[in-house]
Amino acid sequence: MTRFSSALLALLLLCGVAEADGDPVRVGHLLEVSIEQLHPTQAAIGFDQVYYKLGRYTAEPKRAFDDYCEVNGQGEARSVGKGAELSNSASFTCEAAVGARTADMKTVVVGPAGRLYLTDGHHGFSTLGEWAGQELKVWVRVTDDFSDSVDLGQFWQRMREARKVWLRGADGEPVEPEQLPTHVGLGDMADDPYRSLVYFARKVGYDKPRSGGVAPEFLEFYWGDWLRGVLPLKGFDLDTRSGYRQAVEAAARLMVALPAEENVGDSGFSARQLGGYRSLDRKELNNAASRKLGYALEYRKTHGTRQ
Incomplete structure (x- = not known):
């Protein structure tokens, strides 16, 4: 293999369009x-x-x-x-x-x-x-x-x-x-604060569907985009664990109240297709509040910023 062809193959490998056999x-x-x-x-x-x-x-x-x-x-x-x-x-x-x-x-x-x-x-x-x-x-x-x-x-x-x-x-x-x-x-x-909110509501009001096909890509954004229109976040203090927990619970309650076959906003997917629960999982809500939100807020306070 010439020096030029070796360099070309290396470039293709770097870009991800070729494998070791070319x-x-x-x-x-x-x-x-x-x-x-x-x-x-x-x-x-x-x-x-x-x-x-x-x-x-x-x-x-x-x-x-x-x-x-x-x-x-x-x-x-x-x-x-x-x-x-x-x-x-x-x-x-x-x-x-x-x-x-x-x-x-x-x-x-x-x-x-x-x-x-x-x-x-x-x-x-x-x-x-x-x-x-x-x-x-x-x-x-x-x-x-x-x-x-x-x-x-x-x-x-x-x-x-x-x-x-x-x-x-x-x-x-x-x-x-x-x-x-x-x-x-x-x-x-x-x-996007709504994307974080949906993450913390996972297993509280929904979960990625694991049967009947593959979960849609950007699933959490579909939920977040819908929540943006029905749940203003300015009423919650997202700098405290209790305030953030209230926001997560409010989001999850809206999720479980949505009929299973009703579309989530203009996503084209139903609540069932996006993994919506029929009832809120309070155990997971407490877990999110006690562990996930605690780690997030502590790290944000010492290392992070909000845009």
Whole structure:
């Protein structure tokens, strides 16, 4: 192989459009990439969700390795050596091989020039990037290959049709694809408080459906977009655990009150399809209030900001 062809193959590998044998990436393939190579398909994340994870990592460092193993489809961490670092794979082990549990893996679409567009995992990779750096290597699963699009206009049209992009900003207003950030992370993405609210309401008023098909991508945004129109947050003090708990409970009560076959806003999905519960789970509400919200608020107070 010539120096030029070696360099070209290295470039293709970096972009995520070729594998070690030179063949193009196919749907279902697993790719190892750095977090900084992943392009967001949404403009905002819930900062408090990321703060919760970072707060928990600070208190329980092994949790970072558990989450890292999980997003790589490897279950949880099996052993974590003294002084272990996520960037040093020899310093810890996971329960299974990469991709053994593909349902846990985050997903990408291959776009023009081989760019990888992340369709699930913005929060998880934002958190891991904040914790261990954007250069951290992770594994992702390819769900679609739109790299043959003639231009970005056609690519984004295909993404819209496949519902693989969320073109609303942190305030719920429409955005154009060119307004999307180029990287995941707190420094690049905006903060949508309703997205955090929906995260903390998970298993309280809804959960991702695990039967009858795959949960829709951007499921939490559909709930959040609906809640934005029916639950003003200015009436809650999101800087205190009790105030935040009241907001989570109010959101969950609205979720469970929605008839199972009624659409959630203009999402095109029913409450049942988005995993809506028929009754509020108070045990999970107490768990969210006592643990998740505590970690999130403490980390935000000492390290974070609200936009």
